[in-house]
Structure formats: C-alpha cells, structure tokens
Amino acid sequence: MILQHYKIVFAGSMGAGKSAAINTISDISVLSTEAVNTDTTSHQKVLTTVGIDYGEITLEEDIKVGLYGTPGQERFDFIWSAICKGALGTIILIDHSAEHPIQQLNEYFSTFKEMNDNIVIGITHLDQKTKNTTLIYREWAELQSKTYPVFFIDARIKNDVLLLVETLIANAEIQIAH
Numbered sequence: 001m002i003l004q005h006y007k008i009v010f011a012g013s014m015g016a017g018k019s020a021a022i023n024t025i026s027d028i029s030v031l032s033t034e035a036v037n038t039d040t041t042s043h044q045k046v047l048t049t050v051g052i053d054y055g056e057i058t059l060e061e062d063i064k065v066g067l068y069g070t071p072g073q074e075r076f077d078f079i080w081s082a083i084c085k086g087a088l089g090t091i092i093l094i095d096h097s098a099e100h101p102i103q104q105l106n107e108y109f110s111t112f113k114e115m116n117d118n119i120v121i122g123i124t125h126l127d128q129k130t131k132n133t134t135l136i137y138r139e140w141a142e143l144q145s146k147t148y149p150v151f152f153i154d155a156r157i158k159n160d161v162l163l164l165v166e167t168l169i170a171n172a173e174i175q176i177a178h
C-alpha cells in the first residue's frame, strides 16, 4: 500500500545527466521528451530534453516518488517553475567537465532555490578529462549561508542517483520536523 507520494525535480546543466539519472532509477519506462539538439554551442550531444521527463520509483513499500526531469536549456525556464510546484525538493546536476561548472552551479542554484530551498547537488562526469579540480565545490559550499549536500556521482549508476534521492527526502523530513 502506498502511503506517501512525493514529487522531486531534476534540474541543472545541459548534458549533466538529468534524463540519464531518471532512466537509471525509474521502475517504469520513462516518459521522455527528447528532440534533436540544435544548441550545439552549449553542448555537442545529439538529443536534448525539450519538455518534461517523467519516471517513478517506489522506495520501500510505502513511498512512491515521481521523478520529474527539466530541460537544461535556459530557453525553457518557463517550464521549470511549473515543474517545481508541489515538489519536495530539487536535485541539481552539474557537469564537472564543462567549461565553467561553478558559473553553471550558481545560475541553476539561484534560480531553483527561489522555488524550493530543499536542494541536493550532484556533480557528474568526473571520469572525463577537465582542467577543473573538485576543490571548487568545497569553496562554493563554504560561501553558502547554509549547508547544501554536494555529492560526486555518475548519473548512469543507480546507487549514486539513489543517494541523491534519499538525501533529498531525508532533508525534507528534517525540515518538516522543525
């Protein structure tokens, strides 16, 4: 019997792995809205999300989680606020191998924090070559007024994505309890 039905949002930069993360953990076949990527200056990938991705996972017997993926491209920012309505929180994924990951983190973080302050951050693509060090995220975290969890993950690995989801739910439960 399902007692709780949560909604969580995956946000963040193009190619960071939002669609991959939802596909990796969803129990149902994911409803996706991918189209051919015309914005190849932002990212070289062939397909990009242009609407909403939707998946579902049941955690234990009684918690069903709706997984909502946003399109990374900023031209779809009107969809972001609609998706965030009624959500428990937001997982922000950032591609570490991008040119300016901290700039991207700041942009998505400030936008999505306005809609929901329960945020968990996943840094992806650590296996790829880049001049960036991972210390930049510690420096970023130290600049924030409160603690936001930051994890280094691979969006293709189920346990990595589950860690983000479970942390987001645990933090929401702490906020409700206070």
Ligand SMILES: Nc1nc2c(ncn2[C@@H]2O[C@H](COP(=O)(O)OP(=O)(O)OP(=O)(O)O)[C@@H](O)[C@H]2O)c(=O)[nH]1
Binding pocket: 012, 013, 014, 015, 016, 017, 018, 019, 020, 021, 045, 047, 048, 049, 050, 070, 071, 072, 073, 124, 125, 126, 127, 128, 153, 154, 155, 156
């Ligand atoms: N090498 C590597 N590839 C990853 C990692 N995480 C995700 N990917 C891959 O990165 C590619 C892009 O991921 P998507 O899930 O399409 O990215 P997205 O965030 O949905 O991007 P948009 O919909 O365009 O905003 C996919 O082929 C993923 O399998 C990672 O940690 N390392």
Ligand SMILES: [Mg+2]
Binding pocket: 018, 019, 020, 048, 049, 069, 070, 071, 072
């Ligand atoms: Mg996508």
